[in-house]
Amino acid sequence: MQHEVHRGGYVALVGRPNVGKSTLLNRILGQKIAITSPKPQTTRNRILGILHRPDAQVMFLDTPGIHHAAGNKLNRYMVSQAHGAMNDVDCIMLLVEADRPVTAAEESVIRSISQSGRPALLVINKIDRVAPPALLDLIRRYSELHDFLEIVPVSALKGDGIEQLLDALLPHLPEGPPLYPEEMVTDQPERFIVAEMIREQVLKKLQKEIPYGTAVQIELFEDQPERDLVEIHAVIHVEREPHKRILVGKGGSMIRSIGQAARFDIERLLDTRVFLKLFVRVDRDWTRSDRLLREFGYE
Known part of the structure; x- marks a missing residue:
């Protein structure tokens, strides 16, 4: 056979x-x-x-x-x-x-x-x-x-x-058996993909050089099955104080817009309701810092 x-x-x-x-x-x-x-x-x-x-x-x-x-x-x-x-x-x-x-x-x-x-x-x-x-x-x-x-x-x-x-x-491609289980589509954890989805909205909604000086870290990722909810807290790091003001927007309008768009994609990814809270933090010249690049996952 x-x-x-x-x-x-x-x-x-x-x-x-x-x-x-x-x-x-x-x-x-x-x-x-x-x-x-x-x-x-x-x-x-x-x-x-x-x-x-x-x-x-x-x-x-x-x-x-x-x-x-x-x-x-x-x-x-x-x-x-x-x-x-x-x-x-x-x-x-x-x-x-x-x-x-x-x-x-x-x-x-x-x-x-x-x-x-x-x-x-x-x-x-x-x-x-x-x-x-x-x-x-x-x-x-x-x-x-x-x-x-x-x-x-x-x-x-x-x-x-x-x-x-x-x-x-x-x-x-060479002949060989499967190396990964069929349900596995990526080796990246959900936290990484969620952080990327937030950064994606920063890229889409902000202009000029600001998006290139941003990084996103997930500080809280908590599944709350009794509420059919995942609570996520994320920090968006920027290099300059003026960038933070632009990212937050007048009366918080820009950060709310970013959060709403990101939450929509994250809920589709996780197939559950999501409570997403975003913070903005200034880390001056982080793109030139070995320590911060490692901390933000670029190593």
């Missing part, structure tokens, strides 16, 4: 900031575990998302966008997370944008992939933004830069091309 081959492996999602890596991961998994926003550098940590199929189990690592890491230590940490992931996986997925020509930034990421020695697929995202002739020209240009296993056009936002992408990926 012939048994069906089961494959599994780790796959790193890499690319410049804001190319749609987290949107693609959420789409593949069919649920939200990674936050998204229109702002670059939304993702700060490597986030594991696990896809379960009868014939495969794929562990995707969503990574921070690769960018020039000049400036504070937080930026250098994020880039190191992305580069490190490329050396720890069975395969790499490079995401690029269909409506963006190949630039030095993309060529730099491709050089890093070549140096890793790992096989790579090219995923051209946001194909709904371009006409077919432009897409074909882009595919031809990338084919000249690297010997990709496959080149797959997708729209992560709309879900186009996702099954074709998985069909292209799976044959290149």
Whole structure:
């Protein structure tokens, strides 16, 4: 009797900031575990998302966008997370944008992939933004830069091309049994995802540089089954006193708006009512402090 081959492996999602890596991961998994926003550098940590199929189990690592890491230590940490992931996986997925020509930034990421020695697929995202002739020209240009296993056009936002992408990926993963139980979708604890959902709303509702100087810590996460409720207290850390005033807003309007939007997502995640209380604290120049970066989970 012939048994069906089961494959599994780790796959790193890499690319410049804001190319749609987290949107693609959420789409593949069919649920939200990674936050998204229109702002670059939304993702700060490597986030594991696990896809379960009868014939495969794929562990995707969503990574921070690769960018020039000049400036504070937080930026250098994020880039190191992305580069490190490329050396720890069975395969790499490079995401690029269909409506963006190949630039030095993309060529730099491709050089890093070549140096890793790992096989790579090219995923051209946001194909709904371009006409077919432009897409074909882009595919031809990338084919000249690297010997990709496959080149797959997708729209992560709309879900186009996702099954074709998985069909292209799976044959290149090693044979092996599942490594994680079927009910496990990520290795991140609920507290981490909740903190990220709060930070996501900060990114969406605030402008300019303020969102990049914020970090979120969960200080209380208490399940109260007798009330069918989870009580959560979270601190949003900022680098400057003026940033705190903007984040709180006139009469507390901004922090209430952030809390209401975050609570909606958290209740969907936890499938229960949530009482969410937010605090804002100034930690001057925390993005340059080794101690505070470790304390806030960036180590």
